[in-house]
Every structure is written in C-alpha cells, then in structure tokens.
Amino acid sequence: MSLITYREAIRHALAEELERDANVVVLGEEVGQFHGAYKVTEGLLAKFGPNRIVDTPISEAGFIGMGIGASMLGVRPVMELMFWSFYSVAFDQILNNAANVRYMSGGQICCPIVIRGPANGGTNVGATHSHTPENVLANHPGVKVVVPATAADAKGLLKSAIRDNDPVFFLENTILYGEKGEVPEGEHLIPLGKADVKRVGTDLTIVTYGRCVLHSLAAAAILEKEHDISVEVVDLRTIRPLDIDTVLASVKKTNRVLIVEEQKPFASVGSQLAFMIQREAFDDLDGPIHRLATIDAPAIYSPPVEVEQLPNPQRVLKAALEAVK
Amino acid sequence: MNRACFRALPTKTFPLPTFKRLTVTKKTSTTAEKPVNFAQAPINAALTAAQKVDLFRTMVRIRRFEERSLRAYQGKKIGGFLHLYIGQEAVAVGCCSLMGKDDHVITAYRDHGHAIAVGMELNPLMAELYGKATGCSKGKGGSMHYFAPDKNYWGGHGIVGGQIPLGAGLAYAVKYQGKKGAAMAFMGDGAVNQGAVHEAYNLAALWKLPVIFVIENNGYSMGTSQARSSAGTLAKRAEGYDMAWGQCNGADVYEVRATMDRFLKLAHEKHEPAIVEIDTYRYRGHSVADPDNTYRTKAEIEEYRNNKDPIQLFQKTLLAEGVLTEATAAKIDEEARAESDHAADFAEASPFPTAADIQTDVYWEADHPAERKSQGRLFFE
Numbered sequence: 001m002s003l004i005t006y007r008e009a010i011r012h013a014l015a016e017e018l019e020r021d022a023n024v025v026v027l028g029e030e031v032g033q034f035h036g037a038y039k040v041t042e043g044l045l046a047k048f049g050p051n052r053i054v055d056t057p058i059s060e061a062g063f064i065g066m067g068i069g070a071s072m073l074g075v076r077p078v079m080e081l082m083f084w085s086f087y088s089v090a091f092d093q094i095l096n097n098a099a100n101v102r103y104m105s106g107g108q109i110c111c112p113i114v115i116r117g118p119a120n121g122g123t124n125v126g127a128t129h130s131h132t133p134e135n136v137l138a139n140h141p142g143v144k145v146v147v148p149a150t151a152a153d154a155k156g157l158l159k160s161a162i163r164d165n166d167p168v169f170f171l172e173n174t175i176l177y178g179e180k181g182e183v184p185e186g187e188h189l190i191p192l193g194k195a196d197v198k199r200v201g202t203d204l205t206i207v208t209y210g211r212c213v214l215h216s217l218a219a220a221a222i223l224e225k226e227h228d229i230s231v232e233v234v235d236l237r238t239i240r241p242l243d244i245d246t247v248l249a250s251v252k253k254t255n256r257v258l259i260v261e262e263q264k265p266f267a268s269v270g271s272q273l274a275f276m277i278q279r280e281a282f283d284d285l286d287g288p289i290h291r292l293a294t295i296d297a298p299a300i301y302s303p304p305v306e307v308e309q310l311p312n313p314q315r316v317l318k319a320a321l322e323a324v325k
Numbered sequence: 326m327n328r329a330c331f332r333a334l335p336t337k338t339f340p341l342p343t344f345k346r347l348t349v350t351k352k353t354s355t356t357a358e359k360p361v362n363f364a365q366a367p368i369n370a371a372l373t374a375a376q377k378v379d380l381f382r383t384m385v386r387i388r389r390f391e392e393r394s395l396r397a398y399q400g401k402k403i404g405g406f407l408h409l410y411i412g413q414e415a416v417a418v419g420c421c422s423l424m425g426k427d428d429h430v431i432t433a434y435r436d437h438g439h440a441i442a443v444g445m446e447l448n449p450l451m452a453e454l455y456g457k458a459t460g461c462s463k464g465k466g467g468s469m470h471y472f473a474p475d476k477n478y479w480g481g482h483g484i485v486g487g488q489i490p491l492g493a494g495l496a497y498a499v500k501y502q503g504k505k506g507a508a509m510a511f512m513g514d515g516a517v518n519q520g521a522v523h524e525a526y527n528l529a530a531l532w533k534l535p536v537i538f539v540i541e542n543n544g545y546s547m548g549t550s551q552a553r554s555s556a557g558t559l560a561k562r563a564e565g566y567d568m569a570w571g572q573c574n575g576a577d578v579y580e581v582r583a584t585m586d587r588f589l590k591l592a593h594e595k596h597e598p599a600i601v602e603i604d605t606y607r608y609r610g611h612s613v614a615d616p617d618n619t620y621r622t623k624a625e626i627e628e629y630r631n632n633k634d635p636i637q638l639f640q641k642t643l644l645a646e647g648v649l650t651e652a653t654a655a656k657i658d659e660e661a662r663a664e665s666d667h668a669a670d671f672a673e674a675s676p677f678p679t680a681a682d683i684q685t686d687v688y689w690e691a692d693h694p695a696e697r698k699s700q701g702r703l704f705f706e
C-alpha cells in the first residue's frame with residue numbers, strides 16, 4: 001500500500017494506462033503545459049509527449065466530439081473537462097453522439113471514450129461551476145457513470161473505465177483531490193458497477209457516493225459514539241451500472257435507509273434508488289426511505305451558506321437520527 | 326440614465342425574404358490550374374470505360390432506390406422522416422468514388438446517397454426504412470441513421486452539424502494511427518452556422534487534421550434559403566481558419582471528382598484540411614412531409630430538373646464519349662428499378678425486430694456477456 005492523494009491516484013491511473021496501451025491519449029484544456037487546471041495531469045506531457053497529452057482550445061463540443069469520432073476508429077481518448085459543469089456546451093456530442101451511436105448503428109460501432117473531471121459544489125464558485133450531472137448522464141442508456149470517493153477507488157475505477165468499450169463518464173471532486181488514501185501497489189483494477197461497504201453496521205444503511213461518503217462516515221462515527229447507533233455506509237462508486245444488490249443486502253440487515261447525495265433532489269440518483277429499494281425490499285423496511293440532498297436551489301456563492309446547502313456531516317447526522325426514529 | 330437604450334432601431338432589421346436561390350460562383354483558394362474540361366483531369370482521364378459506367382450506375386441506383394422508397398412512404402410502409410437526395414447524386418458518388426482504404430465518410434440525415442455510394446446494398450437499406458430486423462441498423466436507426474463501419478461509413482446523423490466534430494475525430498484517428506487517409510465530413514448549407522461546425526473547423530486547421538468539410542449547398546435549409554440564413558460565402562469561412570477552400574458544380578460528377586481529388590491529395594500528403602462547397606439542388610421537399618410550396622418556385626425546380634440534372638448530364642457526356650449507348654443506359658435504369666423493387670420486396674418480407682431486441686446494441690458489454698468486466702445493473706425498469 002502507498003499513501004497518496006486522490007489526485008495522484010488518478011494521475012497514476014492515467015500514466016499506467018498510457019504506458020500500457022498506445023491507443024490511449026489524454027486531451028483537454030490545460031492538461032499539458034499548464035499541468036491541468038487541478039494539476040491532475042502534472043508531469044504527463046513530459047513523460048508521454050505532445051502526441052499523447054494534447055492541450056485543446058476552449059471548445060468542449062469540438063474536442064469532445066472529435067474524441068468520440070476518434071474512439072469509433074479505435075483510439076481511446078481520455079478527455080478532461082476542466083469542470084463537468086461545462087458538459088452542457090457539449091451535451092449534444094456527449095449524449096446524442098456518444099450515448100446513441102452504438103444503438104443507431106445496430107451495434108456496429110463502439111465508443112470507448114472516457115470523459116473525466118470534477119463535478120461538485122463546495123468551492124464557492126457559484127451556480128455555473130457546481131453542477132453534479134450524474135443523474136442527467138445516467139438517464140441515457142448506453143453510457144456508464146462513475147463517481148469515486150477515495151484515492152484507491154479513483155485509481156482502480158479509472159483504469160477499468162479506460163479499458164471499457166462503452167463511453168464512461170468519470171466524475172471527480174475538486175475537494176477530494178487533496179485527500180490521501182491507501183492505494184494498493186501494482187496493478188489495481190476495480191470493476192465498474194461494484195458498490196463498496198465502507199463501514200459495516202446494523203441499525204441504518206446510508207447509501208451514498210462521492211464526497212458524501214466522507215460526510216456519511218464522519219456522521220456514522222458520531223452516531224456510534226454519541227448515540228449508540230450502528231450505521232452501515234454503502235458507497236455506490238458507480239451510478240450506472242448500479243450495484244443495487246449490495247444496497248438491498250444491507251437494507252435487509254438494517255431495515256432502515258437514508259440516501260445521501262450531492263444532487264438536487266428532483267429526479268436525482270437518490271430518486272431512482274428510493275424507487276428501487278421500495279420496489280425490491282419493501283418487506284425489509286421498518287420505515288420510509290429517507291433522503292438528504294443538496295438544498296433545492298442553484299448553488300449559492302456565499303461560502304458559509306454553501307456549506308449548509310450541501311450535505312455535510314451535521315446534516316447527515318440529523319437526517320440519520322430522523323431515519324432511525 | 327443609459328442613453329444607449331434609446332438608440333433608434335434600424336427600420337429594416339431583417340433582410341426581405343428572397344425566393345431565389347443563390348448560385349455558387351466557383352472559386353477556390355488554391356492556385357492549381359483547373360482543366361477546362363473536367364473529363365481531362367487526370368483522376369477522370371484515368372477511369373476505364375467500365376468505371377465510368379459504374380459511376381453512372383451508382384447515381385441511377387440512388388435515384389431509383391429513393392423513388393421506390395418514396396412510394397413505400399406514401400404506402401405507409403415507412404415511418405418518421407424521409408429526406409430524399411434526388412438531384413444531389415453526383416456529389417456523393419463523385420466524392421465516395423475517390424475513397425481509398427483509409428478514407429472515411431460521415432454525413433447528416435440526408436444519407437441514402439452516401440450509403441449507396443460507399444457500396445452498401447439496397448436490401449438492408451430499404452429494410453431499415455421499413456423498420457425491419459434485416460435493416461442495416463437492425464431497424465434501430467431509421468432513414469437518418471445509416472452506418473457501415475466496414476465500408477468506412479460512419480453515418481447518418483440527425484442533429485444538424487453534430488456529425489462534424491466526429492468527422493474531425495475520424496481524421497484525428499487516421500493521423501494518430503499513422504495511416505494515409507482522410508475523412509470527408511458532409512453537411513448542408515444550413516449546418517454551417519452551427520457552433521460545433523466552427524469548433525471542428527478550428528481544431529482541424531489548428532492540428533492539421535486530414536478532413537475535408539464538404540458543404541452540399543442545395544440552396545435551402547428546410548424552407549430557408551441560403552440568403553436568409555448565412556452571411557458571406559460559405560466555403561470562404563475557411564479563410565478565417567487559414568484553411569484551403571474551393572467550390573464546384575455538383576451537377577457534374579467529373580468536376581466533383583476533379584475538385585475533391587485535389588483536396589484529398591492535400592489531406593493525404595500534407596494533412597491539410599479544407600472546406601469544399603459543392604453547388605447542388607434537391608428536387609423534392611426537405612423531407613417527404615414538406616409540401617414544398619412556400620419557399621421556392623416550381624419554375625426553379627423545373628430549371629434544375631430539366632437542365633442541370635446530374636444523371637442526365639453524365640449520361641449525355643458518356644454517350645458523347647462513346648462509353649455508353651442508349652440501350653445500355655436504359656438497361657442500367659431498368660436494373661436499378663428492378664433492384665429497388667426487389668429491395669422493397671425484401672423489406673416487406675422481412676420480420677420486424679422483437680421487443681426483446683429493444684435492449685440489445687445499447688452497451689458493448691451487454692452484447693458481449695462473456696467478456697463483461699463490469700457488474701451491476703445496466704438496465705432499469
């Protein structure tokens with residue numbers, strides 16, 4: 001094991017896959033000379049050269065569309081979006097072209113592209129830069145959506161994403177980039193679509209993913225210590241494909257569920273989870289499914305208030321106490 | 326107070342509607358001398374008699390196929406949209422006849438001509454229109470979404486201009502993989518105003534991607550004439566990106582070939598992208614649903630049909646060259662009609678996909694369960 005940051009874990013995954021497969025290329029705004037807007041790609045240009053690490057103009061529809069076209073011919077582009085928030089200017093390319101081309105061609109084409117970048121609030125950058133589009137993306141059959149919470153998961157999942165033959169959208173988190181975690185040495189692959197029980201418990205299941213995993217673990221520690229409540233934290237890691245079985249197994253054990261997500265509540269990932277849990281584990285539930293989401297408004301700028309708008313350990317704690325009442 | 330708010334608005338804010346299409350005056354940004362007679366251009370002079378007849382036959386097959394599909398549409402065999410290419414055949418045939426093994430084609434929804442020109446068979450094409458499982462996309466794509474990656478044909482795209490970045494991507498891949506090839510990315514005259522098109526122009530010029538952006542200028546985007554939608558000369562926008570450009574007459578298959586050959590060579594040899602605007606005309610409405618009586622005159626359509634028809638013109642040329650006889654031309658036409666009828670019969674007799682087919686061809690992994698690495702549910706209820 002080595003203790004590295006989430007940022008380094010992603011960088012190592014990129015470097016290893018660039019090394020392994022000459023078809024892998026990294027493209028995006030500022031990924032090369034600038035070392036990445038969040039320094040994720042630092043050092044890659046020096047190591048792999050400008051043919052493999054390509055600085056793009058500010059032209060998301062153009063370069064992502066280009067990456068999709070190249071992937072149809074077997075190149076495996078890993079495209080960086082400086083922020084996932086900018087996906088909206090490339091929406092047509094991402095969700096009409098990448099998501100649909102296999103289907104519309106009757107299965108003749110595959111599109112092994114990865115689009116990665118941060119998708120989170122909490123950094124006081126206002127509504128245009130704080131989108132969490134995993135629900136929007138996952139609404140499109142044909143795509144895969146990954147939201148890693150830890151360094152080890154980020155590395156293992158990104159390597160799998162790059163090897164995947166379907167389009168994979170990989171949503172990182174600027175606040176997590178500096179978080180350190182133990183990452184196994186050597187080849188480390190985590191299959192997409194496999195949830196991870198980050199904490200074992202018996203009284204309440206918190207289903208969550210992304211940075212909310214950290215909030216949930218923090219709240220769970222307090223719940224254990226101060227309230228004698230044992231919480232199981234299930235980290236989905238991948239939104240689509242979805243490991244609902246791990247969620248259901250946990251619900252069967254705890255009989256109570258709280259969904260925690262950094263999403264706006266309307267038609268979110270949590271909405272889908274709540275539907276599936278009630279549909280498939282109705283008899284295991286001792287109470288209604290609870291949910292904690294971002295407060296339903298565009299992302300507020302005001303720094304102390306943004307903390308309150310998003311899920312945080314205190315809000316998770318409160319919601320968990322409600323859920324076990 | 327902000328006085329600017331009170332500035333008088335110009336009285337003539339919008340140009341008056343025009344009902345006459347602009348005709349392309351042929352220009353090119355490169356200096357290569359143009360043969361007076363395009364038949365003498367080396368790329369055409371090198372054609373054997375059989376190859377010339379093949380070009381003619383492909384144009385005729387496109388036309389007869391589409392006429393037959395129109396009848397099927399009228400007979401309610403085909404759903405959705407049907408955008409006919411009739412009148413534009415020399416463009417796809419001329420361009421696609423130049424394709425080498427590493428050249429690629431992508432286009433918009435008016436895609437039947439290109440499909441036939443790259444060598445797709447009529448049966449699966451017609452069956453696709455009928456929504457049958459034997460269709461080229463198994464009945465999942467429809468008229469606007471034909472694909473044949475085995476023939477370097479990458480669709481068939483429904484969003485105006487959306488395919489153009491993909492075309493740049495095909496060129497990127499060809500170059501990245503060190504192959505000597507190019508992509509031809511086709512679009513209409515209406516697509517040139519889409520942002521994604523300009524983004525692709527910039528990337529192609531910036532990175533020297535071997536892509537030729539082919540504007541099939543048929544004068545109209547649906548019911549909006551070029552004069553009412555686009556400022557300036559369409560191909561000349563290349564100059565803003567330091568790209569080569571050219572224009573040519575799309576009613577003359579020799580001219581299309583001679584022009585495109587020059588730009589393809591630039592792409593193959595120097596990775597030079599270009600914009601080529603090909604002047605053409607569609608005889609039918611925008612789609613079969615367009616009654617075609619609001620934005621252009623019958624006389625204009627007749628003028629093209631009678632005097633500028635690419636098939637008639639090429640037939641005349643080949644007769645004059647002694648390559649074709651009236652009898653052979655009639656026979657080719659007869660065969661194309663029979664082949665199209667046969668395709669309609671094939672489509673009619675074919676089964677529809679089943680409800681179970683709805684969820685195949687969505688994920689590569691779901692279609693290759695033995696090789697699947699991911700876990701969890703891919704589909705939802």
Ligand SMILES: Cc1ncc(C[n+]2csc(CCOP(=O)(O)OP(=O)(O)O)c2C)c(N)n1
Pocket residue numbers: 435483484485512513514515516517543545546547611
């Ligand atoms: C983004 C988008 N906007 C509008 C449409 C509807 N639409 C389809 S074709 C078309 C006209 C396009 O004209 P042009 O590019 O000249 O191609 P042509 O039909 O003449 O081949 C329009 C408006 C669309 N499919 N996609």
Ligand SMILES: [Mg+2]
Pocket residue numbers: 513514515541542543544545546547
């Ligand atoms: Mg047009």
